[in-house]
Amino acid sequence: QSALTQPASVSGSPGQSITISCAGTGYDVGAYNYVSWYQQHPGKAPKLIIYDVNNRPSGVSNRFSGSKSGNTASLTVSGLQAEDEATYYCSSYTTSSTQKFGGGTKLTVL
């Protein structure tokens, strides 16, 4: 199964906002509101930051927000901080009862 499509990299200055897109199809992203986002720092396990398109787990900063339009989901990080520098992955449940990840987007805080 092919991966969801994310930009390889994005960057922004402290305090700015950035948005990462995650493009899928009507069989995954567009089929359900079961899109989640993960933050991964080097050498660490991924961490859930957004689930069901736009929900934040307890303890995750409200600077992280998610949305979806059609077959494309998006993650917005506002008020960029140095600690946000990491790789971000989207994930979606599919109509085949499987799971897909995006290729990952490396966020650089300038």
Add this chain to the structure above:
Amino acid sequence: QVQLQESGPGLVKPSETLSLTCTVSGGSINSHYWSWIRQPAGKGLEWIGRIYTSGSTNYNPSLKSRVTMSVDTSKNQFSLKLSSVTAADTAVYYCARSLDGWLFDYWGQGTLVTVSS
């Protein structure tokens, strides 16, 4: 706080079977989905498959012919077997809880498995 810990050989020979176990602590393994996810060095995440505590499974179609997952609720453990491995299977392997079946809320620290003779 739920914790997951992967265990198993760090080195597997080509054509042999990779076997890993994930031990769940701080909570019951029952009534949840549990997944295996891998990440080759410098690359992205790949979902391998999931198992429910009833034993029901779903696998990544690209790996389905080589993957077997099992669960032992008495030990709070679930396992992965990947057969006929090649160098392309070298990766960090993570186990994770699939809450509601589709989001990964708890992860193990990951274990590196290298396929080499």
